[in-house]
Amino acid sequence: MxxxxxxxxxxxxxxxxxxxxxxxxxxxxxxxxxxxxxxxAKQMDRALHALTLKIGAPGFYADHxxxxxxxxxxxxxxxxxxxxxxxxxxxxxxAKRGGEGIPHLEAALKSNPSDGLTRAWLADALRQGGKFxxxxxxxxxxxQCGERxxxxxxxxxxxxxxxxxxxxxxxxDDLPEYVLAARIYLGVNPDPKIHHTTARMLLDDFAVxxxxxxxxxxxxxxxxxxxxxxxxxxxxKLIGGDLQLAYDAxxxxxxxxxxxxxxxxxxxxxxxxxxxxxxPNGGPxxxxxxxxxxxxxxxxxxxxxxxxxxxxxxxxxSESPRAKRLLMKLPPDLGxxx
Amino acid sequence: MRPLAFLCAWLALSTPVLAxxxxxxxxxxxPPRPAGIWWExxxxxxxxxxMREGRPVLFAVNALENExxxxxxxxxxxxxxxxxxxxxxxxxxxxxxxxxxxxxxxSCSRYPGHxxxxxxxxxxxxxxxxxxxxxxxQHVILEPDGDVAYRKEYYTGVVKPALLEAxxxxxxPRVAYSRAGxxxxxxxxxxxxxxxxETFEPHVVTWLRSGDGLAAAGVLNALDDSYDAPRRAALIxxxxxxxxxxxxxxxxxxxxxxxxxxxxxxxxxxWIATLFAADRASGVWAATRALVRMExxxxxxxxxxxxxxTPADAPAPGIDDLPxxxxxxxYEALILAKDRRALATRVPAAWKAGRxxxxxxxxxxxDRTTSTPVDLGKVLSSATPPGTVRRSLLxxxxxxxxxxxxxxxxxxxxxxxxxVRIAAALALLKARLPQGGAVVRTILxxxxxxxxxxxxRAQALRVLGEDPxxxxxxxxxxxxxxxxxxxx
Numbered sequence: 001m002x003x004x005x006x007x008x009x010x011x012x013x014x015x016x017x018x019x020x021x022x023x024x025x026x027x028x029x030x031x032x033x034x035x036x037x038x039x040x041a042k043q044m045d046r047a048l049h050a051l052t053l054k055i056g057a058p059g060f061y062a063d064h065x066x067x068x069x070x071x072x073x074x075x076x077x078x079x080x081x082x083x084x085x086x087x088x089x090x091x092x093x094x095a096k097r098g099g100e101g102i103p104h105l106e107a108a109l110k111s112n113p114s115d116g117l118t119r120a121w122l123a124d125a126l127r128q129g130g131k132f133x134x135x136x137x138x139x140x141x142x143x144q145c146g147e148r149x150x151x152x153x154x155x156x157x158x159x160x161x162x163x164x165x166x167x168x169x170x171x172x173d174d175l176p177e178y179v180l181a182a183r184i185y186l187g188v189n190p191d192p193k194i195h196h197t198t199a200r201m202l203l204d205d206f207a208v209x210x211x212x213x214x215x216x217x218x219x220x221x222x223x224x225x226x227x228x229x230x231x232x233x234x235x236x237k238l239i240g241g242d243l244q245l246a247y248d249a250x251x252x253x254x255x256x257x258x259x260x261x262x263x264x265x266x267x268x269x270x271x272x273x274x275x276x277x278x279x280p281n282g283g284p285x286x287x288x289x290x291x292x293x294x295x296x297x298x299x300x301x302x303x304x305x306x307x308x309x310x311x312x313x314x315x316x317x318s319e320s321p322r323a324k325r326l327l328m329k330l331p332p333d334l335g336x337x338x
Numbered sequence: 339m340r341p342l343a344f345l346c347a348w349l350a351l352s353t354p355v356l357a358x359x360x361x362x363x364x365x366x367x368x369p370p371r372p373a374g375i376w377w378e379x380x381x382x383x384x385x386x387x388x389m390r391e392g393r394p395v396l397f398a399v400n401a402l403e404n405e406x407x408x409x410x411x412x413x414x415x416x417x418x419x420x421x422x423x424x425x426x427x428x429x430x431x432x433x434x435x436x437x438x439x440x441x442x443x444x445s446c447s448r449y450p451g452h453x454x455x456x457x458x459x460x461x462x463x464x465x466x467x468x469x470x471x472x473x474x475x476q477h478v479i480l481e482p483d484g485d486v487a488y489r490k491e492y493y494t495g496v497v498k499p500a501l502l503e504a505x506x507x508x509x510x511p512r513v514a515y516s517r518a519g520x521x522x523x524x525x526x527x528x529x530x531x532x533x534x535x536e537t538f539e540p541h542v543v544t545w546l547r548s549g550d551g552l553a554a555a556g557v558l559n560a561l562d563d564s565y566d567a568p569r570r571a572a573l574i575x576x577x578x579x580x581x582x583x584x585x586x587x588x589x590x591x592x593x594x595x596x597x598x599x600x601x602x603x604x605x606x607x608x609w610i611a612t613l614f615a616a617d618r619a620s621g622v623w624a625a626t627r628a629l630v631r632m633e634x635x636x637x638x639x640x641x642x643x644x645x646x647x648t649p650a651d652a653p654a655p656g657i658d659d660l661p662x663x664x665x666x667x668x669y670e671a672l673i674l675a676k677d678r679r680a681l682a683t684r685v686p687a688a689w690k691a692g693r694x695x696x697x698x699x700x701x702x703x704x705d706r707t708t709s710t711p712v713d714l715g716k717v718l719s720s721a722t723p724p725g726t727v728r729r730s731l732l733x734x735x736x737x738x739x740x741x742x743x744x745x746x747x748x749x750x751x752x753x754x755x756x757x758v759r760i761a762a763a764l765a766l767l768k769a770r771l772p773q774g775g776a777v778v779r780t781i782l783x784x785x786x787x788x789x790x791x792x793x794x795r796a797q798a799l800r801v802l803g804e805d806p807x808x809x810x811x812x813x814x815x816x817x818x819x820x821x822x823x824x825x826x
Contacts, residue, residue, distance in 0.1 A: 226754075229754045230754065233754060264755060264758070265754075267755075267757075268754050268755045268756075268757075271755075271756065271757070271789060274788075274789065275788070275789070278788060284390070287389075288389045288390070288482075288483065289389060289483040289484055292483055294789075303793070305792065305793070306789065306792070306793065309792075317389075317390065317392075318389065318390055318391050318392025318393075318482060319392030319482060319509075319510050319511065319512055319513070320392060320481070320482055320483055321481050321482070321483075321485075321487070321508070321509050321510075321586065322481060322483045322485060323483075324586065324589070328589075328619070328620075328623045331670065331674075331699060332626035332627050332629070332630045332667075332670065332671045332674060333630050333674045335597050335627065336597035336598060336627075336631065
């Protein structure tokens with residue numbers, strides 16, 4: 001056991017010695033020379049990687065932008081090599097000059113269309129260049145190529161936030177475009193966090209811009225409700241604020257259509273909010289207003305026993321005129337010892 | 339002993355901590371709470387408290403400081419004992435955008451005992467809910483669950499302690515009852531001692547109609563303190579003159595009598611008569627509850643007489659003798675009570691025997707009367723939510739489910755709705771269409787569901803025809819057997 005531990009420590013030391021330490025000793029001219037002399041893709045990639053590790057180090061490139069600019073000056077057609085283009089595009093994205101990086105990353109992709117990471121960088125570059133719908137589509141293609149992880153998660157969220165900021169949602173004819181962009185992405189990666197984010201943004205816009213009686217309001221409320229429900233039910237309690245999200249989405253649906261009986265979506269949202277608010281220790285429900293609202297919906301659907309149980313649950317917490325009003329409308333045989 | 343040493347010794351013996359008697363030093367006394375309104379400091383906490391404790395919420399918008407009415411409310415009314423007492427049952431917020439705690443003051447100078455961050459946050463919450471275009475002063479009363487119960491812009495003198503107390507009676511009857519027990523103690527005691535003569539009821543009615551928002555709650559306190567039948571009967575009779583806003587207090591008090599009419603039949607009838615007089619809808623509520631639970635037909639006759647407003651010695655009224663818009667309620671109650679009058683009522687021939695209750699319920703929900711010719715299909719479809727998959731699935735017979743199998747199987751995998759999935763699983767169980775264990779899994783999970791469990795169990799038992807008991811393995815076996823049997 002002890003011998004194995006010593007071996008592991010030895011291997012780590014060896015790796016550090018051959019990799020990081022030797023890199024640390026190499027000067028910029030040596031690293032540049034390595035890149036210029038590299039002909040095979042593998043050598044080139046290694047040389048480029050070694051250079052990227054030096055960005056920001058004393059005596060090397062001041063930042064990613066400087067590195068990208070230097071790559072553009074490489075002689076002998078090296079600057080046009082797809083691998084150089086790829087690194088240059090990446091560096092421009094890191095330097096927040098993604099718009100400039102777009103042609104380089106597009107060129108890099110031509111030589112390797114199945115490179116998911118380059119697609120993700122290009123998506124980021126498109127976002128920085130203000131092309132949000134293309135960015136969402138490109139990131140979706142990156143996911144289809146197998147690219148996953150934090151970078152993808154953060155990029156799609158950034159795209160959607162930026163897209164929403166860039167447009168006045170109230171001017172959209174139907175759903176705001178960031179919702180359509182989200183749907184493109186969600187089609188291949190039904191990430192509950194993105195459902196959640198989309199629902200929250202749409203509900204906030206609904207509250208600000210929308211007049212409940214308009215047809216568009218209905219489609220916004222419905223879309224928000226669907227995304228909220230998908231976000232919550234596929235990963236309950238993964239994201240904070242689930243109960244409030246379900247409640248707000250149900251409220252939006254209620255605002256545009258209070259009358260429809262058997263509104264499945266609204267009922268499901270309230271049911272979800274109800275489940276999320278149950279105290280596992282048997283204490284009172286976290287949201288008594290959700291309990292009575294669900295009771296009203298249950299009564300509207302003709303589920304009087306359930307409505308009665310929920311009303312009793314609400315009234316066991318405290319007085320509630322709303323619950324009392326409903327209780328008076330329920331069938332007369334409910335109540336007492338029956 | 340020198341004076342200083344004496345002082346030290348005296349201090350050591352007289353101060354509990356120094357003397358070591360185990361008690362802590364007395365805490366500095368908190369300044370007494372102001373006589374006026376006690377403002378809530380945090381909106382979220384306050385609203386949560388209102389919901390938890392069943393208290394109404396008062397929002398007082400007092401945002402203008404160069405306007406006479408706003409200033410009068412802030413400096414006189416809100417600080418008065420009358421407003422203070424009237425709002426003790428509320429969770430109260432004042433809304434103002436300014437800071438009045440200059441120079442490191444610990445309390446707001448405009449609203450003593452309050453902090454400015456509290457009234458600023460309250461204004462933010464208020465504008466978010468009701469919009470930026472505010473009129474100040476204004477008063478809004480919310481129900482504990484957040485619905486608007488009352489809103490009055492400007493200061494016209496309508497919003498005053500009596501109105502606040504009346505809304506307390508309407509929105510929080512139990513709190514109103516307690517507040518009346520404290521604030522109307524003398525009057526309540528006086529009602530308990532006053533002789534029962536011809537002046538008694540007018541005396542009680544005078545109080546009820548005096549504008550006192552807690553009068554009905556006060557009379558109920560007196561009723562609960564009374565044990566002699568004549569006094570109780572007189573008090574309940576007098577309560578017929580209860581102002582509309584205070585009627586919910588009566589419902590709270592009458593509930594036990596109408597849900598258990600056999601305990602005190604005479605008092606139950608007295609309460610029903612009082613409720614009919616005070617508020618027609620409350621009377622219907624009480625009468626239907628009592629009718630369903632009364633075993634004696636003569637008792638039901640008496641309730642129907644009260645309902646129809648006929649004398650006690652008149653023949654028992656039928657459903658058609660009741661006001662037209664209330665007949666459906668009586669019809670449903672009498673069917674539930676298996677009363678002959680319900681069965682004797684004229685109904686369209688298309689109404690099949692055995693479906694009376696369903697029809698009566700549909701009629702009540704649709705606010706129809708039995709004497710009005712109705713399109714039965716229309717009434718039932720309006721009472722039955724068109725989007726309710728559960729009902730349509732469970733109502734379908736086995737052949738219908740098998741015919742619609744594809745649609746039902748799709749619903750079994752419904753991504754969003756638990757109840758739709760459960761309904762599909764029950765339908766498939768009914769039609770003996772196994773789906774690789776999904777049916778059994780869905781139903782087993784549903785049995786423990788806090789919302790769907792009870793109904794799922796009842797539905798599944800109907801389909802299985804026997805009770806597998808608490809053992810889940812037995813449920814699995816029985817359901818498996820049914821599904822293995824295949825479609826017949």
